[in-house]
Amino acid sequence: MVALLLGALFAFWLYGWRVLDPASHAWLLYGDPAQHYLGSVYFLGEPWHWPPGTISGFGTATTSIILSDSIPLLALTAKLLGVPAGWQYFGLWLLACHALVAAAGAALLLRLGCRPPHAVLGALFFTTAPALLLRAYGHEALQGQFLVVAALALAFGPWRGWPWPLLVTAGVWVHPYLAAMVVAIASASAGAALAERRLAWRTLAWGSSLLLLAAAGAAYLAGYFVGSGEFSAVGQGFFSANLLSWFDPMDWAGFLAHFGRDVAQGREWSRLLPALGQATAGQYEGFAYLGAGMLALLAVALIAGVTRTTALQESAAVATSSRRQWAFLLLACGTLALLAVSARVTLGTRILFELPLGDTAQHLLGLFRASGRFIWPLTYLLMAWAIASVARLPGGLLWLLAGLLMQGYDLSDKFSELRDRFRHGPPGVAAAPASPLWGELLGACPRVELLLWPADDRRWITPGLAAARAGVPVTPVLIARPLPAVEAEQRRALAERRAGLGWRADTVYVAPHEAADALVASGPGALLAEPPPGFVRHVVDGFDLFVPARCPPPPVALSRPPGAAPWA
Numbered sequence: 001m002v003a004l005l006l007g008a009l010f011a012f013w014l015y016g017w018r019v020l021d022p023a024s025h026a027w028l029l030y031g032d033p034a035q036h037y038l039g040s041v042y043f044l045g046e047p048w049h050w051p052p053g054t055i056s057g058f059g060t061a062t063t064s065i066i067l068s069d070s071i072p073l074l075a076l077t078a079k080l081l082g083v084p085a086g087w088q089y090f091g092l093w094l095l096a097c098h099a100l101v102a103a104a105g106a107a108l109l110l111r112l113g114c115r116p117p118h119a120v121l122g123a124l125f126f127t128t129a130p131a132l133l134l135r136a137y138g139h140e141a142l143q144g145q146f147l148v149v150a151a152l153a154l155a156f157g158p159w160r161g162w163p164w165p166l167l168v169t170a171g172v173w174v175h176p177y178l179a180a181m182v183v184a185i186a187s188a189s190a191g192a193a194l195a196e197r198r199l200a201w202r203t204l205a206w207g208s209s210l211l212l213l214a215a216a217g218a219a220y221l222a223g224y225f226v227g228s229g230e231f232s233a234v235g236q237g238f239f240s241a242n243l244l245s246w247f248d249p250m251d252w253a254g255f256l257a258h259f260g261r262d263v264a265q266g267r268e269w270s271r272l273l274p275a276l277g278q279a280t281a282g283q284y285e286g287f288a289y290l291g292a293g294m295l296a297l298l299a300v301a302l303i304a305g306v307t308r309t310t311a312l313q314e315s316a317a318v319a320t321s322s323r324r325q326w327a328f329l330l331l332a333c334g335t336l337a338l339l340a341v342s343a344r345v346t347l348g349t350r351i352l353f354e355l356p357l358g359d360t361a362q363h364l365l366g367l368f369r370a371s372g373r374f375i376w377p378l379t380y381l382l383m384a385w386a387i388a389s390v391a392r393l394p395g396g397l398l399w400l401l402a403g404l405l406m407q408g409y410d411l412s413d414k415f416s417e418l419r420d421r422f423r424h425g426p427p428g429v430a431a432a433p434a435s436p437l438w439g440e441l442l443g444a445c446p447r448v449e450l451l452l453w454p455a456d457d458r459r460w461i462t463p464g465l466a467a468a469r470a471g472v473p474v475t476p477v478l479i480a481r482p483l484p485a486v487e488a489e490q491r492r493a494l495a496e497r498r499a500g501l502g503w504r505a506d507t508v509y510v511a512p513h514e515a516a517d518a519l520v521a522s523g524p525g526a527l528l529a530e531p532p533p534g535f536v537r538h539v540v541d542g543f544d545l546f547v548p549a550r551c552p553p554p555p556v557a558l559s560r561p562p563g564a565a566p567w568a
Helices: 002-015 031-045 072-080 090-111 116-127 130-137 146-155 163-172 176-195 201-222 252-258 281-286 292-307 316-320 323-341 359-368 371-391 396-410 412-424 437-444 458-470 484-498 513-518
Strands: 344-347 350-354 448-450 508-512 535-540 543-548
Touching: 002 090, 002 116, 002 412, 031 072, 031 090, 031 458, 072 201, 090 116, 090 130, 090 146, 090 371, 116 371, 116 396, 130 371, 130 412, 146 163, 146 176, 146 323, 146 371, 163 176, 163 201, 176 201, 176 323, 176 359, 176 371, 252 281, 281 371, 292 371, 292 396, 323 371, 359 371, 371 396, 396 412, 437 458, 437 535, 437 543, 448 458, 458 543
Parallel strands: 448 508
Antiparallel strands: 344 350, 508 543, 535 543
16 A cells, blocks of 8 residues: 555656646647547547447547557546546556556565565555656556556466456556566466466366456457457567667667657656667667666675575575466566567667568567567566565665665656656647637538648647547547558548548548648649638638538638647
């Protein structure tokens, strides 16, 4: 309970109180979080569909809350509770993730023989883990790493079959990568119990069937099999983990520059250690820097293990858990780590070698193309071992406190950046629609089509939010892993609309105002400067809205209102 409270207090200190306000959404109107938030707005505003996770108005084709990355566990709960469309639950999720990972970390350390004060202090390493903090930049679902730590804690205890389907279901309803990690740890726990004859084969077969049924049912209800999502994608080996992931604080300025972000807004992950370099720009997915304080504790644990002949017998791991549990968990977490490293093995900026893969293997591995994330279970297992080992040394509490102080100092610049980011807003945040004309026009013509491609232009967020507030369909939008055929059709339709073809009488077409003015309609890929016959052009909040003439004209056509953010 103390660890849970400390984790929550840390999150509150880091993110501030504004993110907890369900009506506060401005901090989400950028990049991927805008997709996650708008998906939730559509989902909460629509009637129930079947499967329950279905969204019908977000994009050309029917999609779901898993493909919009809107965290089905929270979205389904919010809809059952009647939470109004437009309220956000992501801020509460951030706080819960830090609180729960601290609680799960403390439970894991207690399983490994730590005394309660040591476990509480050690839990703070989990709630401040850089691998967790990285996901605060825009992938809220992947902050649910408490599921991995909770699975490890459960695996080190006496065998119990019933919690695993619940934990796997939660993983499926948070993110498929987390679900896969929990399944791997559950398999290791079952293997150890089987080897120790605490679990019968028949019980294992029955329990495995129940677990798979629970996972498949949860996936179906969340909408995994709905609409235009593609299971496999390219990028395996690019979004991998580096062999130096635990020691590399990553060149954050270089990362921001590579992806066209404002370097001045960022601060480095470490004040004590230099960045070691990465072999691909996608290896941020395998980011698992332990922090200087955690690395120091790891060094102390290793030195103590080498210099003390009775270290193995006295270690917390052997004292409170079986060798078979450790063996099976190391096998499972090690296998996941190998998947994280991928067939393209890298050390710093060097590619050591690459194993050839056939088309079938590439397709299967493409199911989890951001394989670098699979480094997390072994990372948390290593952290737990180091903390538990140091805690048993003379003066263990002081060792942990010294390591925690070093960790805090090492990560202090990153803490400062995140505090500024969540209090003053991330760079590049979009403006919410301010003019009431959006609602008036969309009430008369209940469909929005954007004359821009969302993946290339962040200006889709404002009209997307206007459409969501009005409860009308919008296309095109961002979703996770669209089918290539669907994406190609959307691009073809966009080209036709820009050429003035296929315009519908029930649709408001939207383009950034300066883009529509600057580009010539006859140019390749240009936006329309003048609407086709039968459409009237209105300028609202810095956007050109091409409205069918049959729709009632608004009383006043406003341009960008005072105080609205200019568009770059």
